[in-house]
Amino acid sequence: MGKSQYDIEVLCRKYLNRAISEEELAEMLDYFKDHGIPEAFDQMLGQEFSKTMNNAPSEDIQELTNNVKFNLIHQIRSKKQPLRYHWLPYAAAVLLTSMLGFFWFMSTQEATPDQQMASEVAITPIGHKATITLADGRVLILDESRDGIIVEGGQITYNDGASTVLALESSSPQQLTLSTPRGGMYKITLSDGTVVWLNAESTLKYPSHFLEGERVVELEGEAYFDVKRVSDETSTQHFQPFKVVSANQTITVLGTEFNVSAYNGEKEAKTTLVEGKVRLESVQHRENMILLPGEQGKIGQDGVEKNKVDINDYIDWKNGEFIFRNETAKEVLHRIARWYDIDIEYSDYLPSDEIFSGSISQYSNLQTVLDIMEAAGDLAFEIKNRTVIVRNKLKKKN
Numbered sequence: 001m002g003k004s005q006y007d008i009e010v011l012c013r014k015y016l017n018r019a020i021s022e023e024e025l026a027e028m029l030d031y032f033k034d035h036g037i038p039e040a041f042d043q044m045l046g047q048e049f050s051k052t053m054n055n056a057p058s059e060d061i062q063e064l065t066n067n068v069k070f071n072l073i074h075q076i077r078s079k080k081q082p083l084r085y086h087w088l089p090y091a092a093a094v095l096l097t098s099m100l101g102f103f104w105f106m107s108t109q110e111a112t113p114d115q116q117m118a119s120e121v122a123i124t125p126i127g128h129k130a131t132i133t134l135a136d137g138r139v140l141i142l143d144e145s146r147d148g149i150i151v152e153g154g155q156i157t158y159n160d161g162a163s164t165v166l167a168l169e170s171s172s173p174q175q176l177t178l179s180t181p182r183g184g185m186y187k188i189t190l191s192d193g194t195v196v197w198l199n200a201e202s203t204l205k206y207p208s209h210f211l212e213g214e215r216v217v218e219l220e221g222e223a224y225f226d227v228k229r230v231s232d233e234t235s236t237q238h239f240q241p242f243k244v245v246s247a248n249q250t251i252t253v254l255g256t257e258f259n260v261s262a263y264n265g266e267k268e269a270k271t272t273l274v275e276g277k278v279r280l281e282s283v284q285h286r287e288n289m290i291l292l293p294g295e296q297g298k299i300g301q302d303g304v305e306k307n308k309v310d311i312n313d314y315i316d317w318k319n320g321e322f323i324f325r326n327e328t329a330k331e332v333l334h335r336i337a338r339w340y341d342i343d344i345e346y347s348d349y350l351p352s353d354e355i356f357s358g359s360i361s362q363y364s365n366l367q368t369v370l371d372i373m374e375a376a377g378d379l380a381f382e383i384k385n386r387t388v389i390v391r392n393k394l395k396k397k398n
Helices: 005-016 022-035 039-052 058-078 088-107 113-120 312-319 329-340 366-376 393-397
Strands: 131-133 139-141 148-152 155-158 164-167 175-179 184-189 195-198 203-207 215-226 235-239 242-246 249-253 257-262 268-275 278-282 287-291 295-300 303-308 321-328 343-346 355-361 379-384 387-392
Touching: 005 022, 005 039, 039 058, 195 203, 215 312, 242 257, 249 257, 249 268, 257 312, 268 278, 268 312, 278 295, 278 303, 287 295, 287 303, 312 321, 321 329, 329 343, 329 366, 329 387, 355 366, 366 379, 387 393
Parallel strands: 148 184, 215 242, 343 387
Antiparallel strands: 131 139, 131 175, 148 155, 155 164, 175 203, 184 195, 195 215, 203 215, 215 257, 242 249, 249 278, 257 268, 268 295, 278 287, 295 303, 321 355, 379 387
């Protein structure tokens, strides 16, 4: 027998009061999946934020409401085994608590010492930030108010068409390098129309334009590729291959969408296929594999491996989400450090057996993310400047 509207409103109220169980949260999400998020839930959220944020602009309250709904929508879309989602009940509590607390501090005109300390830990990611290195070594800093560039017709322009970044001086291909810092992300449309989303602390080397034959780029870090199908001049039935070279591997495609994660220092390079078909070659192991949509190829010290995966778990970073899938605390903190441009220090405690799964907006402040991890496990955190000190929660209490 299905839940009545009254029953669902009771669950919504429990959610907002941070008193909902895992089973009840699963019931609420199932209802939202079948019937959509009810208007009553919007109203409850708005009332909750309004009570805490006195005299706050309605736009701020609406933005907070939308952020909570955004996270719930993703949980609805990606959840397979709701009771195994380690963060769900904690995200319900901490997301609201942290948002309310953070914006309360921001809206207070005169901050007490405790409030000043709280504002210091409200570390947010950098956002759209990148540089272009030219063939002659010059470095151009890209506008942070734009989210991408286009390489076309001997020029590099911002993707809104408002202004030119650079007019290339030579008709011959020039080697260019797009780099993002820790905490940065940028999008580039290459001269052939291929679109690349470059994740934090990543580098893409590409020519100002491609010559006939193969199209080749080099990647260090993580990027999402939407490859343009380009006909070979000899036949409209054949297409120019597109190759991505990274971390001792070469990915060859014709026209497809895929994600590559190949950071230096990580044990494996991962290629996740969304559409089309790619051939993945390991230089080190002299092996290759064909990937089909929904498959992921891994190349590491022990060889090559192919698995079926949920592609949303590996591509949603470009849409502004953190998704953790059965990852250790150290793996999660490593990714967080890259995105928020912080350092992690383990104070006589190195977590090894805690596993985290769940999702949260990448645009949450750092404290929100750490609060969720702390509520979900045995970790405790302290932030000093831009360093997060990791301790054992039980030892901290003693």
